[in-house]
Amino acid sequence: MAPEKPGGQLAAHQGLSVNEVMAKGGAEKPAERLVLAPKPVDLTEEDQPLAGIVAPSPVVRSEAGVSLEESDAEPLTPQMASIRALAEALADGVAPLAAQEAQVETVTPVAVVVPAEPVTAVIEAVPEVTAVEDNIVAEPVKASLVSTSLRPKLRPAAFKAVAPAATEAAVLAALTSEAGSIPVGTRLVQLGAFDSAEVAGREWERLVTKFGEYMDGKERVIQRAESGGRVFYRLRAMGFADLSDSRRFLCGACGRARRLYSCGEQMSRFGASILDADGHQLTREERAFFRDVNPFGFILFARNIGTEAQVARLCDQMRDAVGREAPITIDQEGGRVQRLRAPLWREWLPPLEQAELAGENAARSFYLRFRLIAHELKRCGIDSNCAPMLDIAFPETHPFLKNRCYGTDIAAIAEIGAASSRGMLDGGVLPVAKHIPGHGRAVADSHFELPSVDIGREELIATDGAPFAAVKDCPMGMTAHILYPQIDERPATLSASVMELIRRDLGFDGLIMTDDISMKALNGDLGDLSRAALLAGCDVILHCNGTLEERRTVAEAAGEMSDAAQERAERALALRQKPDDIDISAIEAELEALLNGRVYDS
Structure with a gap:
């Protein structure tokens, strides 16, 4: 609120005088003259459209060579007089322009058509456009004046504007999808932005050629966009079932593309290594670590499990970290060993109990069991399972393992194992046969100590190893931390002799991972154990339940896969497929009938 008598004088702030108040403490006096804009410049005849110019009257010249029109004109300025003299000197001896035939210039527009080679589309040529109306005739020009104006020519009003927009629109329609034609809520993955629709189309064809397994079933979308005055074309893919599906595509196709060597196509x-994580989501440190070491895959445990959506997000984070569709596995045997549990997931009977209930239908019942398990896993983003477990149940088998077995008969176990593997593969999940070459005779828990099984090579091949020979086409297998003193003084995981038996005598040529390298059955430094396992013939080191530094030690010791391991890994991943359609209620009804009403554990 201002005082009644503030003192001083009010400054007459006008225009930029306010700057003087800030600089000197007082205002400048009011400006004597304020110029709003310069006087407009009058247009000459040359600046007007051709249609608006009135043809001048014929010029009649006297015998003296001076036109009658000019005789009444005002005196020329010195500048105009010099121009006139130059013009007359140049025109001396030249026939008047009026005597020449008027030339009407025909302008044919050039319409640039972007070839749409990747798309089969027919584009009609634009008819030639005559630039000037037929009834336009050039008017005579005074011979005494300069024939060409120094000013740039304006487009005559009678000219037709050349509009190649129809051709561009035809090209764009052939290559692109209109934004309005895509339903609201459609999930799109952007693959890049390009200068033209044609270039975007060629890039799509290149991606389809290189990454066909990822691009299968996806539709191309090319959308025109404008930003900052620049027009460009977004290349996108659509055809995704849900958000997780689109993220997996981005990690798979685009992530693989990012990892190509610049000198060739080798990935x-x-x-x-196969590594774990601490909780329900990756920490910043875990993301950076996984990005640096690029593990073959990941494994989940109960500490990683919350809800279906949470597990799916965690799987996405893991795949995002390595930039590809890395396999993610879990122990979901059913019974005592299963990480996904009620109330969100099914609680299964112990495998040995189910096999006994189903009797001669055991193989079919396990196919149905693992088809349902695969369905649950895939919904969470998990695409591998550490099953089937093909260890034989002996009278002396340790309790931690016994009811996880499928029985005591080698042929029945082999049949159940093969059926279980088919159930998972049909559901898009890669099985892992374990614990090769057999853990059933162990009387100790290898999580805490090293079991010793005193049998020879031939007996091991004929008994414990036989179920694994029956499923030798299984994409992956897991070793047993068992000591066979008659074969080697080293545990099977670290024994070149046992690994040779697995490859040569059992014929198993899938990718072989170790059981958890940090289990107490193995003594020593994690890095040394990892190097020893790879040297013995294992392809991948599985490490679980360790600190970030322990994981780092294992990953650095494991390094990158050998040529043979890489080939087996790629062969295993190629077996991942889109799950076939199933009727859940029908499968459950059939399984219930086979098990006399007892499908799930109470």
């Missing part, structure tokens, strides 16, 4: 090798 960067996988790290020879």
